[in-house]
Amino acid sequence: MADRDEFTPDVRKMLDRRAFIRNAAAGTAIVALGGGLYYLAGDDLTRKARAQTRADGRKRLPPGQRVLKSLRAMGGEPGDPRPKNFTLEVHGEVGNPFKVNYAELLELPQTEIEADVHCVTGWSVLGNTYKGVRVADIARIAEVKDSARHVIFEAAHGYTANVPLAEATADNVLVAHRMNDRVFPKKHGAPVRGLVPDLYFWKSPKWLTGIKFVSKDKPGYWEVRGYHNHGDPWTEERYG
Numbered sequence: 001m002a003d004r005d006e007f008t009p010d011v012r013k014m015l016d017r018r019a020f021i022r023n024a025a026a027g028t029a030i031v032a033l034g035g036g037l038y039y040l041a042g043d044d045l046t047r048k049a050r051a052q053t054r055a056d057g058r059k060r061l062p063p064g065q066r067v068l069k070s071l072r073a074m075g076g077e078p079g080d081p082r083p084k085n086f087t088l089e090v091h092g093e094v095g096n097p098f099k100v101n102y103a104e105l106l107e108l109p110q111t112e113i114e115a116d117v118h119c120v121t122g123w124s125v126l127g128n129t130y131k132g133v134r135v136a137d138i139a140r141i142a143e144v145k146d147s148a149r150h151v152i153f154e155a156a157h158g159y160t161a162n163v164p165l166a167e168a169t170a171d172n173v174l175v176a177h178r179m180n181d182r183v184f185p186k187k188h189g190a191p192v193r194g195l196v197p198d199l200y201f202w203k204s205p206k207w208l209t210g211i212k213f214v215s216k217d218k219p220g221y222w223e224v225r226g227y228h229n230h231g232d233p234w235t236e237e238r239y240g
Helices: 009-025 044-048 102-107 136-140
Strands: 032-033 037-041 065-069 087-092 100-101 111-116 123-134 149-153 160-164 174-179 194-196 208-214
Touching: 044 065, 044 123, 100 102, 102 174, 123 136, 123 149, 136 174, 136 208
Parallel strands: 065 123, 087 208
Antiparallel strands: 032 037, 087 100, 111 123, 123 174, 149 160, 149 208, 174 194
């Protein structure tokens, strides 16, 4: 293999990320965040989670993951965090395309769930509560056509993440505006983010701007950069 320094900065970053994920899967108790390396606190939480089983029979903690006490900011170019400037566009293979502002989003049927989330870089945060509107309810309002097979979550600056329709309309998938009874801080996607708990966390876009129902799958921002098109943490679908 060529010397690492011969590659472009983007390629070096991907190589570093791949190396970290291999180490995380092997149980290395460090995580790379914000340009630095951090030792993971919470080994007791990790051991307890590994001993727990979900209602669907899967282990609560997917393989290669360790538990952190709070979400880590994983970067990305922020969108506008001000609720007054928020608009969510629902479009694509639907009979009733529509847009809602922040106040109108709060008038839609609200759901609060407790969920675990799992980052592809090897950390998980368990048991936070999230409040928002189920994508399933948005699909019902939009009158999704039989031709729809996938959902494209659209976010600030052209970021997208693709999810199969059946998984995007599961009961625990939200257009979320609150976590632990507080609004999201800017670094975690204020004012609204997607929440798809049963896939790796890059499938839960921050600074959400749209939901597009499509008949043909279209890989998103990370998927075209080498990440797995599906992203199931329990089968470690980290890279394609």
